Amino acid sequence: MNEMTTIARTTTLKDWETDQEVRWCPGCGDYAILKAVQRTMPEIGTAPENTVFISGIGCSSRFPYYMETYGFHTIHGRAPAFATGLKLANPNLDVWIVTGDGDGLSIGGNHTMHLIRRNLDCQIMLFNNEIYGLTKGQYSPTSRVGTTSPSTPYGSVDRPAQPAAFALGAGARFVARGFDVSKELPNVLKAAHAHKGAAFIEIFQNCIVYNKDVFEDFAAPKGAEDRQLWLKQGEPMLYAKGTKGIALDAEALHLKTVDVVDGDWQAAGVIVHDVTNRSVAHMLVEMRFGEFPMALGVLYDDPRPTFEADVVRQNKAAAEGKTADLQGLLKKGQTWTVTEGGPEL
Amino acid sequence: MATAAVDQADKRQSPLSDAVVVRFAGDSGDGMQLTGGQFTLSSALAGNDFATFPDFPAEIRAPQGTLFGVSAFQINFGSSAIDTAGDAPDVLVAMNPAALKTNVPQLKPGGLIIADEGEFNDRNLAKAKYDANPLEDGSLAKWQLLKLNISQLTMDAVKPFGLGNKEALRCKNMWTLGLSLWMFDRDRQPLIDWLNAKFAKDPNLAAANVAALNAGHAYGETAELAGPLKQHHVDPAPVAPGLYRTLTGAEGIALGLVAGAQLAKLPMFFGGYPITPASAILHHLSRLKEYDVTTFQAEDEIAAICSAIGASYAGSLGVTSSSGPGIALKGEAMGLAIMTELPLVIVNSQRGGPSTGLPTKTEQSDLYQAVYGRNGDAPMPVIAARSPGDAFECAIEAVRIAVQYMTPVMLLTDGYIANAAEPWAVPDLTTYEAFPVEFLTEVPEGGFKPYGRDEKLKRPWVKPGTPGLLHRIGGIEKEIDTGHINYAPGNHQAMTDIRKDKIDGITVPDQVVELGAEGGKLAVVGWGSTFGPIHQAVRRKRAEGADVSHVHIRHIWPLPTNLGELLKSYDKVIVPEMNTGQLKTVLRDQYLVDAKPVNKVSGQPFTIAEIEAAIEEALK
Numbered sequence: 001m002n003e004m005t006t007i008a009r010t011t012t013l014k015d016w017e018t019d020q021e022v023r024w025c026p027g028c029g030d031y032a033i034l035k036a037v038q039r040t041m042p043e044i045g046t047a048p049e050n051t052v053f054i055s056g057i058g059c060s061s062r063f064p065y066y067m068e069t070y071g072f073h074t075i076h077g078r079a080p081a082f083a084t085g086l087k088l089a090n091p092n093l094d095v096w097i098v099t100g101d102g103d104g105l106s107i108g109g110n111h112t113m114h115l116i117r118r119n120l121d122c123q124i125m126l127f128n129n130e131i132y133g134l135t136k137g138q139y140s141p142t143s144r145v146g147t148t149s150p151s152t153p154y155g156s157v158d159r160p161a162q163p164a165a166f167a168l169g170a171g172a173r174f175v176a177r178g179f180d181v182s183k184e185l186p187n188v189l190k191a192a193h194a195h196k197g198a199a200f201i202e203i204f205q206n207c208i209v210y211n212k213d214v215f216e217d218f219a220a221p222k223g224a225e226d227r228q229l230w231l232k233q234g235e236p237m238l239y240a241k242g243t244k245g246i247a248l249d250a251e252a253l254h255l256k257t258v259d260v261v262d263g264d265w266q267a268a269g270v271i272v273h274d275v276t277n278r279s280v281a282h283m284l285v286e287m288r289f290g291e292f293p294m295a296l297g298v299l300y301d302d303p304r305p306t307f308e309a310d311v312v313r314q315n316k317a318a319a320e321g322k323t324a325d326l327q328g329l330l331k332k333g334q335t336w337t338v339t340e341g342g343p344e345l
Numbered sequence: 346m347a348t349a350a351v352d353q354a355d356k357r358q359s360p361l362s363d364a365v366v367v368r369f370a371g372d373s374g375d376g377m378q379l380t381g382g383q384f385t386l387s388s389a390l391a392g393n394d395f396a397t398f399p400d401f402p403a404e405i406r407a408p409q410g411t412l413f414g415v416s417a418f419q420i421n422f423g424s425s426a427i428d429t430a431g432d433a434p435d436v437l438v439a440m441n442p443a444a445l446k447t448n449v450p451q452l453k454p455g456g457l458i459i460a461d462e463g464e465f466n467d468r469n470l471a472k473a474k475y476d477a478n479p480l481e482d483g484s485l486a487k488w489q490l491l492k493l494n495i496s497q498l499t500m501d502a503v504k505p506f507g508l509g510n511k512e513a514l515r516c517k518n519m520w521t522l523g524l525s526l527w528m529f530d531r532d533r534q535p536l537i538d539w540l541n542a543k544f545a546k547d548p549n550l551a552a553a554n555v556a557a558l559n560a561g562h563a564y565g566e567t568a569e570l571a572g573p574l575k576q577h578h579v580d581p582a583p584v585a586p587g588l589y590r591t592l593t594g595a596e597g598i599a600l601g602l603v604a605g606a607q608l609a610k611l612p613m614f615f616g617g618y619p620i621t622p623a624s625a626i627l628h629h630l631s632r633l634k635e636y637d638v639t640t641f642q643a644e645d646e647i648a649a650i651c652s653a654i655g656a657s658y659a660g661s662l663g664v665t666s667s668s669g670p671g672i673a674l675k676g677e678a679m680g681l682a683i684m685t686e687l688p689l690v691i692v693n694s695q696r697g698g699p700s701t702g703l704p705t706k707t708e709q710s711d712l713y714q715a716v717y718g719r720n721g722d723a724p725m726p727v728i729a730a731r732s733p734g735d736a737f738e739c740a741i742e743a744v745r746i747a748v749q750y751m752t753p754v755m756l757l758t759d760g761y762i763a764n765a766a767e768p769w770a771v772p773d774l775t776t777y778e779a780f781p782v783e784f785l786t787e788v789p790e791g792g793f794k795p796y797g798r799d800e801k802l803k804r805p806w807v808k809p810g811t812p813g814l815l816h817r818i819g820g821i822e823k824e825i826d827t828g829h830i831n832y833a834p835g836n837h838q839a840m841t842d843i844r845k846d847k848i849d850g851i852t853v854p855d856q857v858v859e860l861g862a863e864g865g866k867l868a869v870v871g872w873g874s875t876f877g878p879i880h881q882a883v884r885r886k887r888a889e890g891a892d893v894s895h896v897h898i899r900h901i902w903p904l905p906t907n908l909g910e911l912l913k914s915y916d917k918v919i920v921p922e923m924n925t926g927q928l929k930t931v932l933r934d935q936y937l938v939d940a941k942p943v944n945k946v947s948g949q950p951f952t953i954a955e956i957e958a959a960i961e962e963a964l965k
Contacts, residue, residue: 018817020829049812054655057820065817065830070809072658073819074651075681081648085655085663086809088639089614093659093809111651114644311639319635326607326636330600330771334386335590 011042018068029180029206030059033127034066036185037096043186044193051094052086054079056103059134060127060205063098077108080115083122084307091308094193095122101142102132105161109141116170118307119197123189126163126200129207130214137210149210164285164299167200168278175285175300179204179219184230184297191298197306218294231284231297236270239293245270246292255283257292275301364423365579366431367525370448371440373407373416376518381418382766383522383539387531388422389591389768392581395422396877398430398950399764403621403704410464410472415447424580429877430765432952436528438521440464440495442473449485457489457573459524461517463496489573493564495520502560506553516557523561530578533562585770592769594733594762595625598666598692601740602626603636604774605690606662608741609748610781612637614656615664616649621704622760623668623694646671650678650691657687658818660784660808662744666692668760669711670701676719679753683723683844685818686796686804688747688754690740695759695873697948706948707761709873710924715755716902716931722841724848726750727902729757731876734769736762739899741777748782750851751803757901759923761874761950782806788813795828802847849903856905860884861894864914867963870940872898872928875921875951882956893960898928909936919943919963921956 016038024030041051051069055061057076064071070093074082079097087095097115104112104126115124131149132138139149139156142163146155164175174195178188180203192199204215213220218227229239229246237246238260247258247269258268271280281300367384371377378399388395398419407414421431433453439445441464449458465480479485480492499520503513519540526533537555544551568574606613615638617627631640639661643649650665657663667675672693682689695711697703711718715727726746730736736758743756785793785805795816796804807814816828824831825839860883861868871879876897883895896911898904912918912932918940920929926942933940943959945951 047812049815050810052809064819067817068815070815071817071819072655072685073817073821074654075677075820078647078651078678081643081651082655082658084641084643084648085614085616085652085657086659087655088641088652089612089656089659089661090808090810110644111648114648311641315634315639322635324607324636326600326604327774329603329633329636330774331588331590333590333596334389335588335771336390337588338392338584338586340586 009045009047011048013038013042015048016041016068018066020065022066023062024059025209027208028059029129029208030063030127032180033125033185033203033205034063037067037125037189040186040189040193044190046094050092051096053096053098054083054086055098056100056108057134058100058103058132059129059207060098060100061103077103077106078111079103080108080111080120080124084115084118084120087120087122087308088311091121091312095120097122097124099124099126101126101128101130101140101161101163105163105166106141109161109166113166113170116167116172116198116200119171119173119304121197121306121308123192123199124201126202127205128163128202129205129211130160131207131211133207133210162285163202164200165282167202168281168285168300172200172300173197173302173304174199174298175281176201176298177204177294177296178202179215179296180206181219182296188297191301195301195303197303218289227289227293229293229295231273231295231299233273233275233298233301236265236272238265238270244293247271255287255292275299278302363425363579364421364427364431365436365529365577366419366421366434367436367438368417368419368434368448368451369438369521370415370417370444371438371518372409372444373402373404373414374409375416375440376515377416377418377440380518380522381420383536384525385420385591385766386539387526387536388420389589390535391422391529391531391579392584393422393424393579394427394582394584394768395420396427396430397421397766398761400949401705410441410443410469412443412447412473415444417444417448422579424582426582428880429950429953432954438525440517440521442469442475442479445479446473446475449488452488454487455489457491458485459491459493459521461495462492463494491573498560498564499557502557503553506549506556508550508553512550513553516554519554519557520561523558523563524565525561526558527562527565528574528576530576533558584768588771589768590771591766592733592737593625593764593766594730594736594758595622595694595764596629597730597733597736597769598740598756598758599626599629599633601737602630602664602690602744603633603638604737604777605741605744606638607636608777608779608781609662609744610779611660611662611748612639613664614653614661615640615666616643616652616656617641617666618643618646618649618671620646620668620671622696622763623666623671623692625763626666626692626694646674647678650675650689654678654682654685654687654689657682657689658685658809660806662688662690662748664690664692666694668694668696668704669698669714672711672714673718679725680719680721680723681820682753683719683725684820684823686751688751688806690743690747690754690756692740692756692758694763695757697946703948705760707759707874707950708923708946708948709757709759709875710927710946711757712872712901712922712924712927712931715757722845724845725753725755725902726848726851726900727755727757728899729873729901730762731873731897731899733762733765733767735876735899737769737772745780746851749780749803750801750847751806752848757873759874784808784811785814786811794826796823797826798843802843802850851903853900853903853905856896856898856908856911858911859895859897861887863894863911865894866892866915867917867919867960868894868896868912868915869956869960870896870898870912870918870920870928870932871922872901875923878951878953878956879921881953882960885953886957886960891960891964893964901928901931904931904935909938912936912938912940917941917963919959921945921951921959923951
């Protein structure tokens, strides 16, 4: 989010579409995410000219070409670093980073971590498809153990990174999850934009060519109720049409699923979602799907001062009362004057 | 070169002349760099011209007394123009056995050794790998030796101030400085003022240091009549009247970048990552907030350059700086700046390589990296500074080219320039022509073309936030004019040609001959920090009647248009470089001239004598 939101402007979805032909594979989950973003932008009310989409390299990183905003398709993994320079140079811009699991967590993991830790005011959309798409299907840092791919013909052996847990561990003040075709995605994006600071959004995205339907187990419309836990601020963590919920096992200090009888979730000990509770957020991002439903929506949201605001504040304070007299600066330090009579201090 | 406070009985000595080389050497913790720095100021106030060479280890606090923990500071000062820190010292101040062992081989025969014999105990001798005490065994016979128990003399001098043993011994460098000031007939008052200011919070410590300084000076006065210690006065050098200051290369670059940004009327964004010997530039700039400078210490070298490019994209002057290994990491991002045609200044303070190499030693071995070191056909202007003062001018020039041609520019300096100090006539900024940047703010006649070009082939610079000019840029090949993604064969050919033509077409000043004339028997062609030794060597050889000229190249890429003809006007061309022949290769490639290499990669600058020998060899 950003100050520019005050200069609201009425736009429509069409205003956010470029004339460029979209070049993702037919059926790619990226199309749905693009539409969700283009649909969300008019609701947010920012002006296209004050909006910048910055990406790295990969399928997801083609995103800026399709947004009628300013856009910068940079180099592999480094989008957060470009965004940092851009935002420090002009804090008034509304900056969106588009990255993927390989771009943002493998080659660019370091930058993602530092952007989050510094709390630069921007939205980071990490499209997680658990595969390298653009390089034709190698396993990625989020691929599940045993993923067979051109580079792991016998199955991958390394354990995957968990994007939301990574972000929270790096100090994120906003962590959310959504998936490409979800109707809730625009709401998640709006919440991310409304958060002042680095807002990390993991978006599960279906790569229909190299990792088709890898998220079907929870994303499929059929049975979604039982497998998706949509978190809402101030509401009990219920799913399966309110027949199940998430409770805290106070003795073992971990979450557990409980049955809710006759809607009496209090009796079942179901937790009410508090987006500012960091301890619970740590448990939510670690919640294993299968044993638990997939936690979606805004998992954590508790803003603190942003990096660029602190930099601007410090720069101003340091410059206060000083004049930018460069000629004077050149004369600073150990100087002496040479006259006809010789040098003197 | 001269001998100074040495006994002239030794007939191997050249007669006393107008320049003296003094080398202070001690343990890393002995404060030799500080001593050297203050002696430098004293030389400036005495009106001498000077050049300095700080030579310190990569280790911050190397184990005390060891050979690799020796830190040295050399200064050459005189009453005529000084271009180098001097070949061989006339005076060596050795604060311990290790300092003696590592530095005495360079001392001139007959030169003076001042050694702190208080430190020549069995333990320190063993650490320096001496079997016997060199102060006693006659092994230093070809030099003059003055043994003083500086440690004890310092302790005695500061006794009234009640310092602890360790603190008292820390004043040793001021005792040594006091003696040095006496040796060269210098005024102590500026140093006393400086000490009082430095230790303003601890007047007792200030007084102790002043006492040590005075005691060293008094020792010289009383000891003069006996032994080798003599006072020597070096007359002021004839320099133009005006305001002077000492300037290191790192300061020159920082100030030049600020001046360049002001002349371009741009805020500056500096993205850096700590690396020796480039960090000093980040340190200087981080204190200059009132000059519209934002500094950012990034998480790595790649983020440093990427953040700078991001800032340039936003409409600031993006600058990044590093040394060879860090520059290697920045390579891909430089390619993006070339592809997206955004202005950027990249400063490379070169050090010994490859890999980690010699972090605190100097070398010029990144020329290939600067000119050729990127994937694809990625032409980029390269400028090389020859001295700390020249670094100021080169930084302004780098900014000018970057914004006038929308291109990244590499500015080469090296560890020697970065740390060395020289007197600098403070320039009058009103004499510099401004080159204010004009951003594109509205759709021009004929429509907006993000990759449309002016007569210099420069594309427009548009700040995000500008209504009506929304566009996307990136590293994929661009379509001519529109900047849309385009992989077509003809388009890539045309865009590659445009990028090359733009850089080739950059206007750089014609190459001048520094000393000598166009045409003749021999040209000594240099670049960067070899300026000093080449200049002095050519001057001396010309004084002896040799037909030799000095050509020093600032614009490494693109090269000055007259350079080929100039080089061909000499019978022979030699190229001294602190690498294995990189500029030589470029000159051969560009002009088919038979440029002969003269190379040195010891981590130390060329001596004048080495260049003289190369000139003699070439003229045989």
